[in-house]
Amino acid sequence: MARKHKNVTEDVSVELPITPMLDMSFQLMAFFIFTFRPAPSEGQIAMSLPNVEAGDIAPPSATDDKPVTFIVTVANGDSGKLGLMTIRDKDGTDPKGESMGADIERYKAALHKRRGDLKGRPSKLTLEIGNAVVHDYVVQLIDVARQAGFEDIAPVPADASKR
């Protein structure tokens, strides 16, 4: 006897178990929260590596104008700090130059003044650093010089034999 197979479609409700999924999500989130470490904001200062004569922070000027070169001599201070600083024009008449003490504000003012006097002429700054000065202060000097408008900055050891 043939049976009629009635295709009865019953309503089937599919329920996803959300709770275990949520639990796993919390586990993952906890892992990433514990391993999350915000990195300090690191920046770059582009430079050219020192050549035989002197170290250059920027490539030499492509213009024909001979740049006016200023030389800042930095003596050793206590515990690697900045000591007595003097600034002089490389081709100037005063070999001793202007004393700026160990004050970075006076250094900043001296650079701004000289940069202003140049009236757009190309310039170069050579920093002759004492053998005990730490890198932090050298970067500060470069930083201030860049803010004053000097692009071509050459930090070198004061001892010429170590250049």
Added chain:
Amino acid sequence: MSHESGGDKCEPNLIPLLDLVLQLVMFFMVCANFAMEQVSEAIRLPTAVVAKPIEKADEYIIFLNVDQDGKVILAGLDARGTTKADNILDNPQQVLTYMKGRHSEDMRRKPKEGQAGPTPSLVIVRADKEANFEKVYAVMKSCRSAGYDRAQLRAIRFGGKVE
């Protein structure tokens, strides 16, 4: 009017909660950095206002982490071996030897389209702020002697977290 309280189940809707948790997980996944950085966390960088945001334009980079004793720490992909001693360059002569080796590898690379020869890697100098400038300069001079002329100094951008 009678209110019949049937056996109604009251379940909180977990789907929005799961959605939010997954959003948080995605955030932390994006911020997480599983790649082994070539930077050494022992180096405390100086601060500089003029430090520009890092541009990841160069494909080939060499990180030189200079600690406060003037030793160069190689990390990540630059590391030469598995022990700590293998990855420390104690003096400028060792730096010169290492960088000459890297320069040779760079010169064996296939040049990019349109270029006559391969471009040497960019040297990134991450010097500790307490490092003696003379030692940092010696490292940079070794890099120059090895044939590199492009470099970057790294500093914490003003306003970033300073360690």
